[in-house]
């Protein structure tokens with residue numbers, strides 16, 4: 001029965017282009033690999049009593065309430081930290097197209113333009129806030145900007161190193177600002193919004209990362225330190241929140257054609273390398289992989305290591321093993 005059950009869900013995969021996974025809290029979570037949660041939800045609603053007779057072990061799942069649409073799982077509002085350009089504005093467009101209203105945060109970039117575009121193109125609501133994400137009060141200001149709205153998705157996007165210097169040759173205060181933007185502000189946001197999501201038993205935390213998370217190198221000491229933290233942090237959160245239906249993903253980017261990266265190349269007098277990823281492609285892949293977590297490496301298959309040293313599947317297996325071992329000490 002076990003293997004025929006697998007076959008059954010594989011067939012369903014073929015129908016909806018997605019995957020239907022039973023989660024630990026006994027609800028059906030539709031992780032649609034083709035970004036089409038609505039189709040997955042329709043497939044769910046087509047499950048018949050006959051299916052339940054055939055596969056009684058699924059009764060517990062199919063009779064409880066599934067997460068249905070993308071907006072149901074991650075809406076009604078998303079916060080995007082670093083939303084004025086590049087992957088940040090691509091997130092705003094992709095999420096608004098999926099029906100989410102957006103709180104857009106950036107320091108000085110053209111937020112009003114992005115907001116106007118998404119209001120007109122997708123008819124969603126949009127709020128903007130100019131906040132320095134590296135400041136100590138950044139999270140309090142984000143919270144003010146959300147004004148009590150229900151946040152179903154937090155995207156920690158901003159996090160590049162604008163300094164491009166050796167550690168000792170640059171002001172330590174700037175390094176601490178980079179640390180605060182990547183680490184402290186993200187931790188505070190995940191703590192606050194994550195608690196609300198856990199209570200609602202749905203939602204998502206999406207942390208934009210870099211291949212730099214896999215190890216250090218010169219000119220990158222603080223940056224790789226921050227990104228390595230985010231990798232491990234996201235894996236821990238994924239383990240803790242998966243029983244509650246809250247999805248956590250750290251999306252690991254390689255070189256991407258963002259305005260920030262192009263400015264850095266110009267500053268350093270380096271020609272644009274071939275094969276840069278497009279911000280919109282990266283964002284679509286991140287949203288597609290969000291239900292799977294905890295890691296996705298841009299452009300690589302789930303079980304492929306490539307530039308990432310360890311594949312996403314390898315990291316997931318490791319996290320699950322550590323999780324099982326921690327539970328023996330700390331309990332469930």
Ligand SMILES: NC(=O)c1ccc[n+]([C@@H]2O[C@H](COP(=O)([O-])OP(=O)(O)OC[C@H]3O[C@@H](n4cnc5c(N)ncnc54)[C@H](OP(=O)(O)O)[C@@H]3O)[C@@H](O)[C@H]2O)c1
Nearest residue numbers: 082083084086106107108109133158159160210256258260
């Ligand atoms: N581009 C790449 O090749 C690449 C490669 C690997 C990983 N990544 C990762 O991808 C993410 C996005 O990178 P990116 O290249 O687009 O550059 P980024 O500077 O990290 O992100 C740009 C966005 O963040 C905002 N931002 C930057 N500093 C801010 C601050 N202190 N306070 C508030 N907003 C701030 C910018 O708005 P303002 O203009 O208003 O400051 C803009 O909206 C980062 O986490 C980065 O580490 C990028």
